Amino acid sequence: MRDKPLRIEDCSVSFGSVEVFQNLSLEIARGEFVAVVGPSGCGKTTLLNLFSGFLKPASGTMICHGRVRTVYQHDSLFPWQTAAQNIAMGLRELNSETERSRQLEAMLRLIKLEEFAAHYPHQLSGGMRQRVELARALAGSTDILLLDEPFSSLDYLTRLRLRRELARMLKELPRTVVLVTHDIEEAAQLADRIVVLSDRPAGICRELSVSIPRPRELTHPKVVETVHAILAEFGLEQT
């Protein structure tokens, strides 16, 4: 049980007459990095909402052991708090003041934004804001990190850079991660396992595992091969 902190079994979800999932099952192992890819509107975010407990399935079971935090696409930092104050939210459960400030500094160092600690989110670039979001979610003692298209509002190069940063951060602070994305490269470059969802009602049409260590080069043959396999699954490249 404990080594499968996230599990959904035979879950069905529908919004009115629209069936999003029908009898979907998915297990995620402790420390595993799972990416969920699929056509837009297939219910990727709904899946995350199930995991975070924000949404209850109409039928089936959802089991979640551990503390969950979500990183959103953009603009979920509190704009009335500085970067440091936002990250400190993640350290709320620590009782010792000195320990809190020690860890806060460590997080700021980890995302290389020490000089921007006192800046407010609107004074930071998009990439910096997402780094603060990641730091806030990783700060303190959480177990499960849900990433809802965390880099999709960034430009291509920033996105590549942040993928490396995320890989580096997870090396220092290992977590169980579920990444929902429409960016196939991102999935191939980051995840241990990639779950490909079909169109609505969504089911898992393919699972791929990528067993090379992170950080991975985007042009690593195994990454390229995985991207090809996913594209083929969507009928966008020849098998």
Add this chain to the structure above:
Amino acid sequence: MTENQSPFRAVLLPLTVLIVAIAIWSALWLLQVFPPSVFPSPLAVAKGLGEEIRTGRLPADLVASLFRVTTGFMLAVLLGIPVGLWLGNHVRSRLAFLPTLNFFRSLSPLAWIPFAILWFGIGDLPAIFLIFMACFFPVVVATLSAVASIPSVYFRVARDYRFSGLELLTRVTLPAIAPQVITSIRVTAGLAWLVVVAAEMIAGRDGLGFAIWDARNGLRMDLLVAGMIVIGVIGMMIDRILMRLTKIRSVRWGYER
């Protein structure tokens, strides 16, 4: 940014406009475009102003008006924000009350003057009542629409980070609505200052509004203009003071992005 470039220019340019305006005023008076009995000279107004200050009438009127504005306005803000918070969080109540709120918000507070006098007589109370009626509804509507438009993602984040009930209010809702509420406070404070003058003209025995009405009845156009100048200057000062609220660092996001 550009308007803060040089404090020297920020003083010099408006001062130039003021001097030109006084020059035009003097010219109109010298050319006798209007009869001198209804068009005082700048000098006469300055003398009148000095006289009003020396006799202590102006300071007393100023205190009376400021007391009414502060009381009525503070009552409206202190009651309006909680009511707005509540309505912002309760969709059914909001649907029920919003048309009523908009009705009273659109109703000129001056329309209440007859009732204000009949119910509260003459003095502080009718003016405070009118100011309250002018400010309460705009504050409620601004607060409730600010609450209703808080992005839901903030509450999802707050849930992830285990904010408790009261913390949701103090650490999410209130800071999230602060910029909009401050803007509405600035607007309604200006409104309160407009209303107090009208209220005192009709339902007052003192205050700046009464002072200009009294000057008109005594055909003292110099005192009338002196009163007008004081009313305008105080109004500007009230806005300048409240504008400082928008400089608080944790609300800048609401004005800069």
